[in-house]
Amino acid sequence: MSVMKKWLSAVRLGESGQVLLAVLAMMVLGIFMVIPVLNYASTSLKTTKMYEENLKGLYAADAGVEDALWRLNYDIPASFPHSYQITDINGMSVDVTIDEVSAIVGEELGESGSHAEWLEIIRSVDYNAETGIYSYSMSLTNNGSGNMKILKILIDLPPALDYVVGSTSSNITIPSNDDPTVIGAPDNGITLKWEIPVNQAPDISVGETEEHNFQLSGPPGIEGVEGHGFVEAHRADLGTVWDSESYPYSITVQAKDDTETVVATIRAGVWQGSQPDISCWQVNP
Numbered sequence: 001m002s003v004m005k006k007w008l009s010a011v012r013l014g015e016s017g018q019v020l021l022a023v024l025a026m027m028v029l030g031i032f033m034v035i036p037v038l039n040y041a042s043t044s045l046k047t048t049k050m051y052e053e054n055l056k057g058l059y060a061a062d063a064g065v066e067d068a069l070w071r072l073n074y075d076i077p078a079s080f081p082h083s084y085q086i087t088d089i090n091g092m093s094v095d096v097t098i099d100e101v102s103a104i105v106g107e108e109l110g111e112s113g114s115h116a117e118w119l120e121i122i123r124s125v126d127y128n129a130e131t132g133i134y135s136y137s138m139s140l141t142n143n144g145s146g147n148m149k150i151l152k153i154l155i156d157l158p159p160a161l162d163y164v165v166g167s168t169s170s171n172i173t174i175p176s177n178d179d180p181t182v183i184g185a186p187d188n189g190i191t192l193k194w195e196i197p198v199n200q201a202p203d204i205s206v207g208e209t210e211e212h213n214f215q216l217s218g219p220p221g222i223e224g225v226e227g228h229g230f231v232e233a234h235r236a237d238l239g240t241v242w243d244s245e246s247y248p249y250s251i252t253v254q255a256k257d258d259t260e261t262v263v264a265t266i267r268a269g270v271w272q273g274s275q276p277d278i279s280c281w282q283v284n285p
Helices: 002-074
Strands: 082-089 092-100 119-128 133-142 148-156 181-185 189-195 209-217 228-234 240-242 247-256 262-272 277-283
Touching: 002 082, 002 092, 002 247, 002 262, 119 228, 133 148
Parallel strands: none
Antiparallel strands: 082 092, 092 247, 119 133, 133 209, 148 189, 148 228, 181 189, 228 240, 247 262, 262 277
16 A cells, blocks of 8 residues: 555656646746847837937938028028037037038039129920920020120929920020930939030020920929029120029038937028028938
8 A cells, every 4th residue: 555655656746747847948938038028129129219319310400401491591691601500409409501502413503793684584384284294485585785695504393304305496505406415313303404505606686585495294283393593694794694583502401419429411402592492302311
């Protein structure tokens, strides 16, 4: 009988031992599972914190761009480049630099002469919904005291527009149907450039108006479809004449944390006139 009890006791002990081993195994497995989970949680928290910090930086940088646009509209700097700092935006300092643009798509912008008003530029754009074509017309009138020549026409257009090949009809370009150089792509906006050699450019007599027409394809309702740009005329006191009341500027903004580390950077191109027109926008370039 005592032998039987000892045998039963050994069986029970064996079962308990197996349960104990199973529990220990689960604990060990749990340890191996918990460590990665904790590491993942820690990484996730760090990522969330970095994301929030970057988002605050972008908001701060965007506020700097808005401040620069306000200054260009209401308190334009006396000279360029103009740099200043705004403090405590989302707990960050924001460095802002506004500068005049000296070239568009590599084309140097000439100085405007003392009699730029002698060249009157009028633009109009009509849209045909059936064909999806914008008809662009530009008239140039010589209101000065002598003949003038047009050497260059450059027009910077908003996105989604494309030039219709063979659509130019002009009294200024040589030949009259000369297509422009198309710079860029419709996704980001194209720039059209017509250049006329000085020895071939026709004269525009005093009081005379010449026409420059072309077509663009694109969807309806594009804002700022007239674009921006300039006309370069040949007279010593005329120089570059803008075909709109706006002028191009660049804005560079950096948001920095309390360690002076750059958290976010925004670069913007803007045509500033009666209303600002953002032509390009780069985040953390």
